[in-house]
Amino acid sequence: MRIExxxxxxxxxxxxxxxxxAREQRAFGSHLLAEANRATIRDAIVRHIVAGxxxxxxVDGDETNADAANTAVANTDDSNAxxxxxxxxxxxxxxxxxxxxxxxxxxRGIVRNVVVxxxxxxxxxxxALLAAAESALHESGFEAVxxxxxxxxxxxxxxxxxxxxxxxxxxxEKRLESDTDKPxxx
Numbered sequence: 001m002r003i004e005x006x007x008x009x010x011x012x013x014x015x016x017x018x019x020x021x022a023r024e025q026r027a028f029g030s031h032l033l034a035e036a037n038r039a040t041i042r043d044a045i046v047r048h049i050v051a052g053x054x055x056x057x058x059v060d061g062d063e064t065n066a067d068a069a070n071t072a073v074a075n076t077d078d079s080n081a082x083x084x085x086x087x088x089x090x091x092x093x094x095x096x097x098x099x100x101x102x103x104x105x106x107x108r109g110i111v112r113n114v115v116v117x118x119x120x121x122x123x124x125x126x127x128a129l130l131a132a133a134e135s136a137l138h139e140s141g142f143e144a145v146x147x148x149x150x151x152x153x154x155x156x157x158x159x160x161x162x163x164x165x166x167x168x169x170x171x172x173e174k175r176l177e178s179d180t181d182k183p184x185x186x
Contacts (some may be wrong), residue, residue: 001124003132006089008046014056014092015042021115022151028150044074045099046048053096055132056089057116057125091116093129095137109137130163 016174018041057105060096062095092115111133116126119143137145146168 001057001059001090001128003055003057003128005052006049006054006092008049010056011042011045011049013089014045014054017089017092017115017117018045018113018115021113024118025150025153028153030150048096051096052136054092054094055129055136056086057091057129059090060087062127064119082087090120090128093133095133097140097142106143107141109140109142109145111134111145114147126159127163134147 015038019034019038021031022037022041023033042146045054068133070148073089093111094113095109095111098110100108107113111130114126114130114133116129134145147165148171149159
């Protein structure tokens with residue numbers, strides 16, 4: 001596996017991964033509409049690629065799910081390992097400066113997305129992408145990095161805790177009911 005900067009020709013494949021993740025995140029309470037945001041995220045992906053704020057994880061054709069991140073235990077029965085397409089993108093990370101205009105006592109970068117294809121999770125790919133984004137932000141002079149995770153996504157929260165992230169700000173949400181949403185009283 002290698003972490004590298006993609007070119008804009010990769011934008012559609014990266015957008016496909018984002019759409020798949022957005023669809024999956026609906027189970028955890030996300031309000032994002034996956035397909036309805038495809039064009040918007042594709043444009044954002046292109047901007048981040050051009051700005052050098054997006055990295056991908058690629059595997060070569062001779063790498064398998066069992067050895068892609070060098071974290072899996074050696075498998076003597078290769079019949080269980082699936083070979084991937086040459087130069088397949090198996091994940092990406094999008095990051096950049098925090099968009100806040102308020103003056104702060106620390107400069108913060110933001111990790112906007114860490115995406116790993118479902119069949120390649122738990123191989124160290126997400127950790128490698130996150131570490132690469134943190135390194136790039138640090139080299140750009142940022143002193144801290146923030147990110148958001150859905151409260152109900154326990155696996156993602158565990159992943160970020162293992163990477164050293166702690167709660168900093170908590171967003172709260174409440175559904176508002178209109179008169180037409182309330183059950184009739186009888």
